[in-house]
Amino acid sequence: MRTEQPKMIVLSEYRLPDYLIEETHLTFELHESYALVHARLVMQRNPGLDDTLPPLRLDGQQLELVDLALDGQQLSAVEYTLTANSLELQPQRAAFELTSTVRIEPQNNTALEGLYKSSGMFCTQCEAEGFRKITYYLDRPDVMSRFTTTIHAEKHSYPVLLSNGNPVASGEEENGRHWVTWEDPFKKPAYLFAIVAGDLWCVEDTFTTMSGREVALRMYVEPENLDKCQHGMDSLKKSMRWDEEKYGREYDLDIFMIVAVNDFNMGAMENKGLNIFNSSCVLAKAETATDAAHQRIESIVAHEYFHNWSGNRVTCRDWFQLSLKEGFTVFRDSQFSADMNSAVVKRIEDVAYLRTHQFAEDAGPMAHPVRPEAYMEISNFYTLTIYEKGAEVVRMLHTLLGEELFRKGSDLYFERHDGQAVTCDDFIAALETVSGSDLTQFKRWYSQAGTPRLAITDSYDAASQTYQLTVKQSCPDTPGQSNKQPFVIPLSMALLNAQGAAMPLQLANESAALTGERVLAVTEAEQTFTFIHVAEQPLPSLLRGFSAPVIMDYDYSRDALVFLLQHDTDGFNRWEAGQQLALQVIEEVVAQIYETDEPMLDTRLAEVFTALLAQDDLDPAMLAEFLALPSTGYIIEQYEHADPLAIHLAREYVSNQLAFALKAPMLERYQALRKVSLETAYVAQAEDFARRRLQNMLLAYLMRTEDLEVMDACLDQFGVADNMTERLAALACLVNSPFVDEAQKALESFAERFADDPLVMDQWFSVQAASLLPGGLERVQHLLHHPDFSIKNPNKVRAVVGAFSTQSTPNFHALDGSGYAFLADKVIELDRLNPQMAARMLSPLTRWQRFDLHQQELMQAQLKRIKNSGELSADLFEVLDKSLP
Ligand code: ARG
Ligand code: ZN
Numbered sequence: 001m002r003t004e005q006p007k008m009i010v011l012s013e014y015r016l017p018d019y020l021i022e023e024t025h026l027t028f029e030l031h032e033s034y035a036l037v038h039a040r041l042v043m044q045r046n047p048g049l050d051d052t053l054p055p056l057r058l059d060g061q062q063l064e065l066v067d068l069a070l071d072g073q074q075l076s077a078v079e080y081t082l083t084a085n086s087l088e089l090q091p092q093r094a095a096f097e098l099t100s101t102v103r104i105e106p107q108n109n110t111a112l113e114g115l116y117k118s119s120g121m122f123c124t125q126c127e128a129e130g131f132r133k134i135t136y137y138l139d140r141p142d143v144m145s146r147f148t149t150t151i152h153a154e155k156h157s158y159p160v161l162l163s164n165g166n167p168v169a170s171g172e173e174e175n176g177r178h179w180v181t182w183e184d185p186f187k188k189p190a191y192l193f194a195i196v197a198g199d200l201w202c203v204e205d206t207f208t209t210m211s212g213r214e215v216a217l218r219m220y221v222e223p224e225n226l227d228k229c230q231h232g233m234d235s236l237k238k239s240m241r242w243d244e245e246k247y248g249r250e251y252d253l254d255i256f257m258i259v260a261v262n263d264f265n266m267g268a269m270e271n272k273g274l275n276i277f278n279s280s281c282v283l284a285k286a287e288t289a290t291d292a293a294h295q296r297i298e299s300i301v302a303h304e305y306f307h308n309w310s311g312n313r314v315t316c317r318d319w320f321q322l323s324l325k326e327g328f329t330v331f332r333d334s335q336f337s338a339d340m341n342s343a344v345v346k347r348i349e350d351v352a353y354l355r356t357h358q359f360a361e362d363a364g365p366m367a368h369p370v371r372p373e374a375y376m377e378i379s380n381f382y383t384l385t386i387y388e389k390g391a392e393v394v395r396m397l398h399t400l401l402g403e404e405l406f407r408k409g410s411d412l413y414f415e416r417h418d419g420q421a422v423t424c425d426d427f428i429a430a431l432e433t434v435s436g437s438d439l440t441q442f443k444r445w446y447s448q449a450g451t452p453r454l455a456i457t458d459s460y461d462a463a464s465q466t467y468q469l470t471v472k473q474s475c476p477d478t479p480g481q482s483n484k485q486p487f488v489i490p491l492s493m494a495l496l497n498a499q500g501a502a503m504p505l506q507l508a509n510e511s512a513a514l515t516g517e518r519v520l521a522v523t524e525a526e527q528t529f530t531f532i533h534v535a536e537q538p539l540p541s542l543l544r545g546f547s548a549p550v551i552m553d554y555d556y557s558r559d560a561l562v563f564l565l566q567h568d569t570d571g572f573n574r575w576e577a578g579q580q581l582a583l584q585v586i587e588e589v590v591a592q593i594y595e596t597d598e599p600m601l602d603t604r605l606a607e608v609f610t611a612l613l614a615q616d617d618l619d620p621a622m623l624a625e626f627l628a629l630p631s632t633g634y635i636i637e638q639y640e641h642a643d644p645l646a647i648h649l650a651r652e653y654v655s656n657q658l659a660f661a662l663k664a665p666m667l668e669r670y671q672a673l674r675k676v677s678l679e680t681a682y683v684a685q686a687e688d689f690a691r692r693r694l695q696n697m698l699l700a701y702l703m704r705t706e707d708l709e710v711m712d713a714c715l716d717q718f719g720v721a722d723n724m725t726e727r728l729a730a731l732a733c734l735v736n737s738p739f740v741d742e743a744q745k746a747l748e749s750f751a752e753r754f755a756d757d758p759l760v761m762d763q764w765f766s767v768q769a770a771s772l773l774p775g776g777l778e779r780v781q782h783l784l785h786h787p788d789f790s791i792k793n794p795n796k797v798r799a800v801v802g803a804f805s806t807q808s809t810p811n812f813h814a815l816d817g818s819g820y821a822f823l824a825d826k827v828i829e830l831d832r833l834n835p836q837m838a839a840r841m842l843s844p845l846t847r848w849q850r851f852d853l854h855q856q857e858l859m860q861a862q863l864k865r866i867k868n869s870g871e872l873s874a875d876l877f878e879v880l881d882k883s884l885p
Helices: 222-229 230-247 292-307 317-338 343-362 384-403 404-416 425-436 559-565 571-592 606-612 620-627 632-637 644-661 663-679 686-703 708-720 725-735 740-753 756-768 778-784 794-807 818-833 835-841 853-867 874-883
Strands: 021-032 037-045 057-058 065-070 078-080 088-089 094-106 114-118 119-127 145-154 160-163 167-172 177-188 195-196 202-208 215-219 253-259 272-276 453-463 466-476 488-494 518-522 524-530 539-542 551-552
Touching: 021 195, 037 215, 037 874, 065 088, 114 222, 114 488, 119 253, 119 740, 145 160, 145 195, 160 177, 160 317, 160 404, 160 518, 167 230, 167 620, 202 222, 202 230, 215 725, 215 756, 222 453, 230 253, 230 292, 230 404, 253 292, 272 292, 292 317, 292 686, 317 384, 317 425, 317 539, 343 524, 343 571, 343 620, 384 404, 384 488, 384 518, 384 740, 404 425, 404 488, 404 559, 453 539, 466 488, 466 518, 539 559, 559 571, 559 606, 571 632, 571 644, 606 620, 606 644, 606 663, 620 686, 644 663, 644 686, 644 708, 663 686, 663 708, 686 708, 708 740, 740 756, 756 778, 756 794, 778 794, 778 818, 794 818, 794 835, 818 853, 818 874, 853 874
Parallel strands: 021 145, 215 253, 253 272, 453 551
Antiparallel strands: 021 037, 037 094, 057 088, 065 094, 078 088, 114 119, 119 195, 145 177, 160 195, 167 177, 202 215, 453 466, 466 524, 488 518, 488 539
């Protein structure tokens, strides 16, 4: 808990470290009720600075100092100063050795930061500032050191002792204890340090790198999970090959290890040579994990692996530069997933996620630039903006420079800065060097928060065959920032003729036309592009592939949207046209929903869906995306002040109407797909993902008709499916249907079958917590009392509290405020145990400005109640402080 008022850390106050740590020698003595950490730090005055000897201030939290010596001389209590966060002393020479012993209590560490215990094993999470909970240290990423680590533990319970690098020695001790020493040849910041000790089993494989070196690959898991490693291992090998081929990056150690742990705040962590994963982000087999989980695992394994270069070999100077590694690495993993699966579907998924969640963050009280300028608690800045918007920024650079120059730039970046801790400016500088372009204006994407808006208008003059596109950009004020300067916005576009073919594109000052599509560089607040030799009135296809993270307004008629959905030559824009059409239809219903039981529905939506369903040559993956209505969360974001209940009702109404209108062709298609699924063994690959996604999408529509034949089909799919994708989708349909008894039976049989598998039980919890049926609050209260629920396990908290507050719209936003009060209670409870989780779970309440006055007041009341609930962590304090008016 917090003992001092949290301070703002400010980018402009960055100073080089006074001292450096050349070598770090750690010895851990792990015991059941405590651990001792001995550290020997070989230090020196930073040679880049003057030769005075300022006081040395080491970071340290929740450490009990047992022993401290400078150059072998024991220090007495008057020779150093301890505070809750630091240890200060006066070095006597420019080069010296500091040795310390601290005592810590990993078994009582519920914050899951530093060294902690999870299901009988010891593990660590040091990013961003967890290492200071392990020993006194310069816990900042620009202090890079060579680590040697020895772990002592009881052998029977902890036969496996792991750390970064290579094992160099080991031995037995009396009393059934043993030890292992690991040496990491690469200098690294403390946030990449890790140890693991446990009774773990290992799946092994090998990978031969592009220069012919053989790397041992090991996945360490609890014995019952050995059969869930294959997919993760396959994903790892694909990632290693892809990074060689696409970026020329080779792995650099002889061993690469992945460990799965059950209690983990985030997805995974890229510790050098020893990646630690939330078990939900690496363990999978067909019977227990959905297709979505398989795809998520493929991308997270890739993400952590890719960090070995973008993050570890070249790291961040300070935490303001977090997106340097995260934005770039998310961009890299999205390119990888696009190559492994359907590129268009991947883009659609990423954009839907970005626009629903990151745009909401950027419009709320926690809005911050991709490179923030100040923070209180860095853990609060592992955000959608840093990760997802950061990746979009890198993607725009890739679009502007083109594939080849971008690769040259990344090569130069890795070569120039290998072994260094650098800044976002260094990344941009490498791209400037190879391209010869000036990216000064582009860098506003790093410094200005908020989602830019593009307002586009056009006019066609038949007589002169000219077509003009006028683009205006603006960006709303965000906390601490107003009057934004224009961004550089790559606007990918094409002009379609009446047949839907792309027309030649020639700007007034150009001598020849381009065919297909092109990227316009929008750089001014207002800009007009004039195209010549335009033979007929075109229909513009704009922001193709979502070429920039902006909100675009162009006034398409509904007929134009129908046309684009069927004919645009850009797959992403086809989907986008359908989304806009559906959005307009739903918004129309929102306006009528309280007035009438039978709102008017534009029939064009059902008509175009019917046409799409009848089109045999349409890729099932695309069809599934086209049929998916915009999510409730996305629709909410379209309003200045949203009524979540009306939006929910309207979306349900439109879905139901579509289900009845399309029942026959949907049922026919569903049965055909289901037959294929029954006849083929489960394979985790794009084609099969597509089939099951469409099949499940159709089932969900069909279940809305409450037809008994469909219900039987659903029960059958639930009962006999050999994979979790089909089984869970059927269960979700049942749980959201009026067939309460069938749903109850299905839930019981599911729980019985998977009682021993916590990752499957998470899905069981979450499908109920997310249910849209009335009575949601009682349901989640009930789930919290289930013996398998634990507030200390982040996956369980996300499955129940998270699913309820982000997915169960009508229950979370209940008019009496009970949903908000529930979330507030849980946040208060969580903050005592795990501040990072508390701050994260709070985020739905911080979005109050987006809602109607009634909801605003209820949400604010809960924020105030939390604020007055007692002593708060720095994490929660910062979020509350920023989100209360
Ligand atoms: N660097 C990790 C990743 O994105 C995230 C770990 C951050 N953990 C935290 N507790 N803030 O791959
Ligand atoms: Zn990352």
